[in-house]
Amino acid sequence: xxxxxxxxxxxxxxxxxxxxxxxxxxxxxxxxxxxxxxxxxxxxxxxxxxxxxxxxxxxxxxxxxxxxxxxxxxxxxxxxxxxxxxxxxxxxxxxxxxxxxxxxxxxxxxxxxxxxxxxxxxxxxxxxxxxxxxxxxxxxxxxxxxxxxxxxxxxxxxxxxxxxxxxxxxxxxxxxxxxxxxxxxxxxxxxxxxxxxxxxxxxxxxxxxxxxxxxxxxxxxxxxxxxxxxxxxxxxxxxxxxxxxxxxxxxxxxxxxxxxxxxx
Numbered sequence: 001x002x003x004x005x006x007x008x009x010x011x012x013x014x015x016x017x018x019x020x021x022x023x024x025x026x027x028x029x030x031x032x033x034x035x036x037x038x039x040x041x042x043x044x045x046x047x048x049x050x051x052x053x054x055x056x057x058x059x060x061x062x063x064x065x066x067x068x069x070x071x072x073x074x075x076x077x078x079x080x081x082x083x084x085x086x087x088x089x090x091x092x093x094x095x096x097x098x099x100x101x102x103x104x105x106x107x108x109x110x111x112x113x114x115x116x117x118x119x120x121x122x123x124x125x126x127x128x129x130x131x132x133x134x135x136x137x138x139x140x141x142x143x144x145x146x147x148x149x150x151x152x153x154x155x156x157x158x159x160x161x162x163x164x165x166x167x168x169x170x171x172x173x174x175x176x177x178x179x180x181x182x183x184x185x186x187x188x189x190x191x192x193x194x195x196x197x198x199x200x201x202x203x204x205x206x207x208x209x210x211x212x213x214x215x216x217x218x219x220x221x222x223x224x225x226x227x228x229x230x231x232x233x234x235x236x237x238x239x240x241x242x243x244x245x246x247x248x249x250x251x252x253x254x255x256x257x258x259x260x261x262x263x264x
Contacts, residue, residue: 002032002033002034003028003029003031003032003141004141004145005018005025005029005138005141005142006021006025007021007142007146007149010145010146010148010149010242011146011148011238011239011241011242012235012238012239012242014146014149015149015152015234015235015238018142018149018153022138025138026134026135026138029134029137029138029141030134035134035137038060038063038064038133039064039130039133039134041060041061041064042060042061042064042065042126042129042130042133043126043130045058045060045061046061046124046126047126049061050117051113052081052082052085052086052113053082055085055111055113056078056081056082056085057078059075062075062081063075064129064130064133065107065111065129065133066107067133067136067137067140068107068110068129068130068132068133068136069103069104069106069107069110069132070103070136070154070181071103071104071107072140083095084096084099084104084107084108085107085108085111085113085114086113086114087108087114088114089105089108089109089114096108100174100175100178101178101179102175102178102179103179110124110125110128110129111124111129112124135157138153139153139154148188148237148238148241148242149238151181151184151185151237152185152234152237152238154181154182155181155182155185155230155233155234155237156230156234158179158181158182159176159182159221159224159230159233160224160225160230162175162176162221162224163221163222163223163224163225164222164225169219169220169221169222170205172221172222173205173208173209173221174201174205176208176221177201177204177205177208185233185234185237186208186212186233186237188237188240188241189233189234189236189237189240190207190208190211190236191240192207212233215232215233215236216229216232216233
């Protein structure tokens with residue numbers, strides 16, 4: 001990949017730069033040779049794939065799909081992925097519905113290998129998968145240099161989607177806790193140490209809801225439909241991340257900004 005997204009030195013300042021330049025830079029990245037050829041290959045070859053076994057054994061198709069759903073690290077887990085793709089999402093007891101990380105369910109539903117072959121064409125939206133691939137490719141491009149910004153971009157998208165879902169508030173929080181990227185954002189934003197993960201899952205839920213309520217005035221995940229509320233969490237996460245890696249002088253400056261935010 002030859003194009004690198006330009007956002008400056010990292011941290012919250014770069015986050016604001018990216019907000020202003022996102023559309024232009026995403027357009028530039030989409031024309032990168034690697035990205036463009038991967039999209040073309042997927043668009044042409046995926047409609048010819050008939051089984052999950054064929055799918056997981058085509059490295060280029062698999063790479064695009066896993067990137068689209070934020071599952072890049074599963075590229076070598078072919079047996080597991082085949083089980084994910086073939087499971088029936090309409091069966092509450094099936095393998096896919098027992099997985100706490102709902103990214104697998106979203107990929108399963110989008111690719112529809114569980115459905116009869118003659119019914120798959122009508123439910124697969126290739127353009128949507130390609131769009132997700134583009135978005136996450138931009139995030140990965142940034143994440144190689146600034147992992148905290150990749151996490152923030154992921155959180156903005158995932159929390160917005162989760163906020164709009166029909167699940168109960170507690171179920172939404174459990175999904176946050178089961179997602180490593182989302183969990184990391186809240187742990188850093190609230191200054192939660194390694195001991196947090198040793199707590200019972202119910203106590204972790206209690207802590208996240210309580211600290212969120214103090215910071216934003218509500219402990220509902222549904223509030224993250226608001227960009228303004230999302231920015232409160234993400235700003236706190238990015239500033240705390242910057243404190244951990246910045247030179248001493250910058251740490252003091254970031255700490256002063258944090259002091260101006262409502263404490264948790």
